[in-house]
Amino acid sequence: MKIYFPLVFAFIAxxxxxxxxxxxxxxxxxxxxxxxxxxxxxxxxxxxFVTTVDMFLKGLPGKIGLIFLISxxxxxxxxxxxxxxxxxxxxxxVSDDSFRDAIHFSLKRINQPFEEKLSAIKLxxxxxxxxxxxxxxxxxxxxxxxxxxxxxxxxEIIAGMNEYYINNNIKPNNVISTFYILIGFFMLVFxxxxxxxxx
Numbered sequence: 001m002k003i004y005f006p007l008v009f010a011f012i013a014x015x016x017x018x019x020x021x022x023x024x025x026x027x028x029x030x031x032x033x034x035x036x037x038x039x040x041x042x043x044x045x046x047x048x049f050v051t052t053v054d055m056f057l058k059g060l061p062g063k064i065g066l067i068f069l070i071s072x073x074x075x076x077x078x079x080x081x082x083x084x085x086x087x088x089x090x091x092x093x094v095s096d097d098s099f100r101d102a103i104h105f106s107l108k109r110i111n112q113p114f115e116e117k118l119s120a121i122k123l124x125x126x127x128x129x130x131x132x133x134x135x136x137x138x139x140x141x142x143x144x145x146x147x148x149x150x151x152x153x154x155x156e157i158i159a160g161m162n163e164y165y166i167n168n169n170i171k172p173n174n175v176i177s178t179f180y181i182l183i184g185f186f187m188l189v190f191x192x193x194x195x196x197x198x199x
Contacts, residue, residue: 008190013185015040018184020177023172028170030093031090034142036090038082038086044165088154089143091141098170101164102164103143105161106160107157120132131145139177
């Protein structure tokens with residue numbers, strides 16, 4: 001059980017390092033399904049859940065009472081919240097103007113007529129909303145289709161956006177990528193320290 005915690009730190013560190021280094025080396029934004037980030041959140045919060053299970057197996061809940069149940073209940077509620085929230089795709093390394101141009105290019109590429117609105121694009125042919133949330137100052141964004149389960153369409157949109165960035169050689173916004181690399185490096189160091197501390 002003790003080895004679990006440094007392993008979690010190591011996996012989280014590699015997750016951050018992979019994203020940050022990938023964007024910096026490829027020199028273009030990275031698009032990933034949001035469910036990958038959900039899996040990351042599950043992993044990040046799992047030590048607390050594992051600790052709770054370990055206490056339960058040791059028969060400590062009877063001594064603690066109802067307080068023991070708060071942690072796993074909050075954990076499950078948090079996971080449900082993030083599962084609902086994290087749909088679609090995450091984009092790392094984007095800027096406001098290039099991201100908008102990439103969406104327009106992709107929709108025209110797949111012959112999808114659209115009407116632009118605030119923080120959303122209406123796909124008029126299929127009456128579906130493409131929701132967009134972008135934090136351009138750090139270079140991250142999220143895309144998802146509202147009231148549609150057509151994952152193939154969203155995949156085609158993302159493929160078109162990737163093509164746009166490849167063809168136009170647009171420099172990515174490396175603010176969040178650099179932050180991920182730094183966090184990943186420090187977490188890897190902590191993982192090593194914890195590993196030797198628990199031996």
